[in-house]
Amino acid sequence: MQMRVAASPAEGDAFSCTYRTRRADGTWLWVLGRGCVTSRDSEGRALRIVGMHTDISSLQHDRNVLEKKIRLDPLTGVYNRYHLDGLLQQVHKDRGPLSVLMADVNGLKMINDHLGHHTGDELLRTAAQQLLKHIRQEDCLARLGGDEFVMVLSCPGSVVRERLSSIRKALEAWNAAGGLPLELSFGLAGSDDGSVAPEVLLRQADARMMEEKNRVRAASHARIRAWLEARTGRKVPVDDPRL
Template structure:
């Protein structure tokens, strides 16, 4: 870098050093755009801070250098850059960006007059609203791509990209920068060409598709076919190939959604969703699908849509693992209160027969105090394992915390009472074998017609479980005390306050 700066005239060297220092130390907006002379050539430098340390100093920087033949480039031949600083509410445009928007080709903030002119020239309201919603999402994706469609057929679509350069402590975007560039001609372009390549480079390096809605033909790139394990022979170049491969459960949010976007600009000109698609071997692949309408006819119907597929299987796997950790009690391996609360809301909507069976482990504190918490943990795991033997796949067993478990059973009370009798008999057999004593108290509440809210049933089951616990406490503790004395050889006093 020192060698590079040495080739600049002294005034420009000091100017560039000062500008870069402000950007790299976090004193600027995180984006630098300036022009200078280098080896007798006019050069434009665009610098963006991608990552900073805790003090705001740049750690990762992305910069581009362009040769300028004249003081400014003709509008439409190249893209421009913009930066939005949320705290000040300023949207800063460089000269090329302003020129592309049909505004005065001078770098500076977008004022109200220019914004009104922009909205007249482009159908920008929906795109800007989506961009604002994206900025409000904590830890939103670091990159967004939108398409600005002109209000008249003679106008040129523009591709807008946005990247988060700085976030606040809550993860909300504070500084955003991006580019604005001509996208495609206002009429349907032939399938293929350099415009598709540019879009692919701007988005990602995975599977590319290009749908010509006038003919129904779809171009699937080689990387797209390879991702699915297909060839052009096994995956014909038409829309039905994709439709047939989409998972039935994801059909509405993918196929139907894309058809709505294609049918009318009222649904927007771009879309993004995650879904499953069938590979050639029959397995399911999780993908992130994105697309943009590049042109429409006079009636608003899409003539062409271009998009990308990104393989997110590993990300989805990580998400599933995390989701499982969030919903599973780490000690016993059954569901936790978080999962139970969500399930209770769902079953209330279904309005079918519902029984809630509460179970409480008697004498857990006595086991903890006399044998240690490792024994108490083992007792809880044993309780979970014994209860799991008596529920169906569609039922739910959850640990509320401490020594309480809940069984959620979508069947009539008569069926559950028979099942409870089987559980009690199995516990008697377990305790007869002389293992760690497992004494449970139960409480049952039911609503065969689904009219009673689940949270009411939960309170009823808890109250009935406490009633049974009081009734059996003395006998249950006596059996546990006898087992402890035989196990440890130590006398457990009858008046032990821990009982």
């Protein structure tokens, strides 16, 4: 930016930019650079520029912390709906392979009602941790709120289906170990050529997730009910309205 302003008045006479430079100890120094051309030659090239540089490292750190808080779900530590909305707009522009995988935590209300919301929060954190094990750095896992999560993956549907199979096997192993019962319902939608809008994929994945949730509800809740009874020593009625 400075070079363009110095080369021609077409770019204006003033500039302001932020950049970083690495210190000798490996940390980053963030700098705000501002300047103004005070004189030019007959061809418009700058003869004199007056300006200043300001160390804004502490301000940048505060900004990064705030940005992180804005984009992350405070309970689970994964991304939130705000970040997801921005990401979906970006991937729609890229037009590459895209898959959306919805996940819903079954029986959360049962856990909340019988063991307390602190245990329900633990279950949500566990769900996030398990799902995080199956995404790459370039993928996104976000909590939509309540008991719903969504994974946005920039890869073909065949790859995502294999990954979903791995997730299901990992959940089976988790539940076999006897910890908090983690029962998830999934819905997958994808577009290998990027021709389908991300918002459409999100709706399709949500609809398919609800289909699976309704299909497995009885068996899933039966397993959770059995775990609760073994854990608490109290009978959970089959007609419990919380089911």
